[in-house]
Amino acid sequence: MQRSAQLFKSESLLQNNLHLLVNRYAENFFAPYHSHDFIEYCYVAEGRGFHHIDQAVIPVRKGMLFVIPVGVSHVFRPATSHPEQDLLIVYNCLFDDHMVDRLSALLQEESPIIEHLQSLGSSGSAYFSVSDWDGSIEKLMLNLHREMSVPGIGSVTMLQTLLSQLIVTVYRQLYADQDRSTIEASDFAQVILFMEQKLSEGITLAHLAQMSRWSSRHLQRMFLKHTSQSFGSYLQHLRIQKSCERLRTSDLKISMIAGSVGYRDIDTFNSVFKKIVGEPPMAYRKRHRT
Incomplete structure (x- = not known):
């Protein structure tokens, strides 16, 4: 049976000129199963639990990153009913089509990545996940969160640059033309x-x-x-x-x-x-x- 999902809207969550939000969240059993009208990169930074996404339930651990396109429903849950004993910490990077337009200017010579981003911003794309074997994704996520939390001179440029690096790093891992x-x-x-x-x-x-x-x-x-x-x-x-x-x-x-x-x-x-x-x-x- 199809689960009902609450819709999260960018106009209520991305209340800044950047059209970007990066947060650190301790998952619980109260957050609703939801979809959204923006793109989301979710990085599992600590603990263990489960990712309920579409009709699947995926065990998660540190180092897993999920890319959630517009319209895909999901929610994270801790592994136990006592999450304070084993916190599931997820870093979330949210951005909408306005940010995609800005990034397209930075990535103007990378048309496959721009097309990839645009497809994530339209309903019908499938979610995917990658593993952070070398720590590069975690480093980018932490830097994004730090820059978002304590902005300084040049933060707008820094955030856009870090977000571009995150997108390219994940894209390379997913689509790199290497022998299997x-x-x-x-x-x-x-x-x-x-x-x-x-x-x-x-x-x-x-x-x-x-x-x-x-x-x-x-x-x-x-x-x-x-x-x-x-x-x-x-x-x-x-x-x-x-x-x-x-x-x-x-x-x-x-x-x-x-x-x-x-x-x-x-x-x-x-x-x-x-x-x-x-x-x-x-x-x-x-x-x-x-």
Whole structure:
């Protein structure tokens, strides 16, 4: 059944000559399901929850950005009924067709982006989302919010420039003419980097699937494709590889090294280490020290 949606109008929200609003909002269960007559870029900055959009319900986490065209209905909800325990913070950047006209002057040599913006400003366009892998989108959103909250000399120019950069950055990520396998390999590299950063913690395939937005089955295929190992085997070898580096370059106790790479039981660590390296950790350290 189609849900009824409240209409938010630019004349009541964008009450400035810029036709632009950037805010930071702690989502709750009271905001209405709504559509609007302006374009909205929503960036999830903290917490977790759900995005009810059209007829879909999408789990959200930090780093996800949604672009909501005119006429698309949506609302964010926190993950729990006690949002103060796990706040869902979203930065919203709203602008209407007047701002699109101004940006068109700045982007006059970028006709595909202008056409993209104009399509977002007309009813019938579909929403889309991108992930902020390198932090560039978050940085632009924070700068937009800061400039909007504490305007100074040149703020109008600064806001228009920052908004143009945000639009171009998101457009590039969505439409960049790159080979799909190259993008996939880059995304998988982020998974590997995440594993290396969280090596001391209990990393699971389900956790990585949630982080990467790939299914566990697809993620297993990616490990076989890019490492020729299963997830479990790769994680085990990665832990032993890092422990070898620390045995060679530090004076830490072996038990501390084992814990730093995710082994809570020293006997298990010694057993796995000897199986992969061919000798116990102490013998490995002595041989490389001499």
